[in-house]
Amino acid sequence: MRVTLTPVQEFLAERLGDGALEAHAFRGDATVVVARERVVEVLQAVRDEPWRFEVLLDLTAWDRYPAEPRFEVVYHLLSLPRGERLRIKTRVPGEDPVLPSAVPVFAGANWFEREVWDLFGIRFQGHPNLVRILMPDDWEGHPLRRDYPLTEEPVEFRGHVPKVPSQIIPHAPPRRDP
Amino acid sequence: MEQSQGPRQMESLQDRGRDLAGGLARETLTINMGPQHPATHGVLRLVLELEGEVIVSCQPVIGYLHTGIEKEMEYRTYHQNIALVDRIEYLSSYHEELAYCMAVEKLLGVEVPKRAQYIRVILCELNRIASHLVWLGTTGIDLNVSSLLMYCFRDRERILEMSEMVSGQRMMPGYFRIGGVAADLPDEFFPAVRQFLEEFPRRLDEYEAMLTDNLVWRRRHEGIAVLSREDALRYGVTGPTLRGSGVAYDVRKAFPYSSYEDFEFDVPTGENGDAFDRYRVRMEEMRQARRIVLQALDRLPDGPVLVEDRKVALPPRGELVRSMEAVIHHFKLVSEGIHPPKGEVYAAVESPRGEKGYYIVSDGSNRPVRVRVRAPSFSNLQALPAMVRGGMLADVVVAIASIDIVLGDVDR
Amino acid sequence: MAEGSVPVATVTGEDLSGLERNVLTTTVERMLAWARSSSVWPVQFGLACCAIEMIATTTSKFDIARFGMEAFRASPRQSDLMIVAGRVSQKMAPVLRHIYDQMLEPKWVLSMGDCASCGGVYNNYALVQGVDKIVPVDVYVAGCPPRPEALLYGLMKLQEKIRERARAGGGR
Numbered sequence: 094m095r096v097t098l099t100p101v102q103e104f105l106a107e108r109l110g111d112g113a114l115e116a117h118a119f120r121g122d123a124t125v126v127v128a129r130e131r132v133v134e135v136l137q138a139v140r141d142e143p144w145r146f147e148v149l150l151d152l153t154a155w156d157r158y159p160a161e162p163r164f165e166v167v168y169h170l171l172s173l174p175r176g177e178r179l180r181i182k183t184r185v186p187g188e189d190p191v192l193p194s195a196v197p198v199f200a201g202a203n204w205f206e207r208e209v210w211d212l213f214g215i216r217f218q219g220h221p222n223l224v225r226i227l228m229p230d231d232w233e234g235h236p237l238r239r240d241y242p243l244t245e246e247p248v249e250f251r252g253h254v255p256k257v258p259s260q261i262i263p264h265a266p267p268r269r270d271p
Numbered sequence: 272m273e274q275s276q277g278p279r280q281m282e283s284l285q286d287r288g289r290d291l292a293g294g295l296a297r298e299t300l301t302i303n304m305g306p307q308h309p310a311t312h313g314v315l316r317l318v319l320e321l322e323g324e325v326i327v328s329c330q331p332v333i334g335y336l337h338t339g340i341e342k343e344m345e346y347r348t349y350h351q352n353i354a355l356v357d358r359i360e361y362l363s364s365y366h367e368e369l370a371y372c373m374a375v376e377k378l379l380g381v382e383v384p385k386r387a388q389y390i391r392v393i394l395c396e397l398n399r400i401a402s403h404l405v406w407l408g409t410t411g412i413d414l415n416v417s418s419l420l421m422y423c424f425r426d427r428e429r430i431l432e433m434s435e436m437v438s439g440q441r442m443m444p445g446y447f448r449i450g451g452v453a454a455d456l457p458d459e460f461f462p463a464v465r466q467f468l469e470e471f472p473r474r475l476d477e478y479e480a481m482l483t484d485n486l487v488w489r490r491r492h493e494g495i496a497v498l499s500r501e502d503a504l505r506y507g508v509t510g511p512t513l514r515g516s517g518v519a520y521d522v523r524k525a526f527p528y529s530s531y532e533d534f535e536f537d538v539p540t541g542e543n544g545d546a547f548d549r550y551r552v553r554m555e556e557m558r559q560a561r562r563i564v565l566q567a568l569d570r571l572p573d574g575p576v577l578v579e580d581r582k583v584a585l586p587p588r589g590e591l592v593r594s595m596e597a598v599i600h601h602f603k604l605v606s607e608g609i610h611p612p613k614g615e616v617y618a619a620v621e622s623p624r625g626e627k628g629y630y631i632v633s634d635g636s637n638r639p640v641r642v643r644v645r646a647p648s649f650s651n652l653q654a655l656p657a658m659v660r661g662g663m664l665a666d667v668v669v670a671i672a673s674i675d676i677v678l679g680d681v682d683r
Numbered sequence: 684m685a686e687g688s689v690p691v692a693t694v695t696g697e698d699l700s701g702l703e704r705n706v707l708t709t710t711v712e713r714m715l716a717w718a719r720s721s722s723v724w725p726v727q728f729g730l731a732c733c734a735i736e737m738i739a740t741t742t743s744k745f746d747i748a749r750f751g752m753e754a755f756r757a758s759p760r761q762s763d764l765m766i767v768a769g770r771v772s773q774k775m776a777p778v779l780r781h782i783y784d785q786m787l788e789p790k791w792v793l794s795m796g797d798c799a800s801c802g803g804v805y806n807n808y809a810l811v812q813g814v815d816k817i818v819p820v821d822v823y824v825a826g827c828p829p830r831p832e833a834l835l836y837g838l839m840k841l842q843e844k845i846r847e848r849a850r851a852g853g854g855r
Binding site (some may be wrong): 306307309313335336339340343355361409421427428431441443679 | 730
Binding site (some may be wrong): 153167203225 | 509645649
């Protein structure tokens, strides 16, 4: 079933060629998924006329561990003249978490990419100063990865088996449809 | 009236200095400001390079308030996270809760009842006034207008009393729920709000009379910490900081949410992008917020305040006595939580600092896989070096105050 | 002799009986404690949300100046009390200890709010679970954030503590 694409999604699908792009609009959010080598090209293309997605609202990532490719890097863009938002995603494998930096296209990507490096360990090639931004400079590990523990202190009081707060309401996996 | 000396005039003084020094090389002085500092509005550290009094470069060092909230939220159910999100942008907790609840509601595909939407608008706009009053008071005390702090917090106390009537807490209310609000507004809320809003314009007039034409206030704000339109868009700046530079982007108008399209209000913008324009924008925003609250109070519809879907929101207590199904739903919601469908959403509100967005990824289980908080103060702070370069050290204080950052938002 | 003044002999009486009514005797510790407790100067150490309630305590509705504590000094060298108002992250912990070390004796620490007392709502990699892991705390004020009245009660307890120590003959 062919899903209806927004104009900018169609433009990108044409520009990148067949099969190079997945697009959807879950709950109305226009999203495209591209390969990591083409991300900067896509960002530049939508930033220019006539789309003018000039504002980089957010650049973040999330960890799909243990699924591969492990990380998904997400860019949220805003076009003021068109009044539209766009989400651009790319997937990065766990053994080789590198992709080109978006700083040449959006100056505001600087701190966002530092944060993604700090919390996920994803390197951005071409970033002017890729150092930790939120954690202390000598911190080891990348906290927001899913295999990094939350590092909770058990809550102890007399007559009670020490439990960590996140286990008090346990994780319930997705339910099968009734 | 002589204009305050802007960056251009400072450069010519530097040239003169260079000539007088006979072209000798000079070193810059590196100064550390913070993280414990009275004027950084929190635990922000700035490494400033100065040549005399003129700033050559400014590097903010953040992370002193990093709380790991985003990771913490991955280990709690969707409902439990409402208590955590309150504390991110702690001056505008209602907006924070609204953004989070809107994102989860978007993910679930539930429609919030109209009365709950209006209640959310009322509380968010009152919160906007309260947050701007904190901005004004702390800016005042940074610039040594200490009585301004007392006046602004006096008005803010009125709003905190109203918040206490509604949710039981002055700050960190925990009042919004996924699908509406926790309980209806109490009867004593309405006369209190109307009384406050009737007196408020006179207070604002007092503050403006004290500040807007004040020589010292203008000299310290006009032409200071200028952020050009291009720089603002490049760094992803939003909110009054962006509107002060002339870009009329307000999430309430561009992507209306929670019935904002029903209300008439203006979005003030500035022209020069200096601290004075941002001051004017925020003062006018307080008046517009008052306008919105009055409209919402007048047209508040009747109806439920929480969505009736028992898979999303708790049933009312009375029903638990009568219906076994309600008990089971209650048990399931409290012990396990809701199960949104697999997918991802982004929802944003206009907080007093800019666009506060939530990007939530769900895998169908009772805990979110990723909750990303798009913090307006993070992007706004990135523009700080561009604003203070070429200015004087004393203007850094004005610049930080005029961006109105909340460090909890920057560091999360 | 000026109009209205009374010579000492008439005040105390020939048999020095008026001494009871007009002269106070105390120990040096208690006098110092009275002075110290009546003008505790906090250092500005507002970290997060509790700092906003701390600022609200200094404003006119709650008025910390009645207790002599309105002078929040920017420099730790000039202050007696550190009100740790807010959550202490891993990056901030050494700074907190540094500021505490720079304060001069006698000094006290009031841990304001749940995050400073015990880690609060958060229990993760980024926060120190209670500031008493780094500095010795004299008074804990619970709440998230504690109301200004709660902070004032905590400060009053601190004042009592300062005076009690002296009454019991302790050091500080």
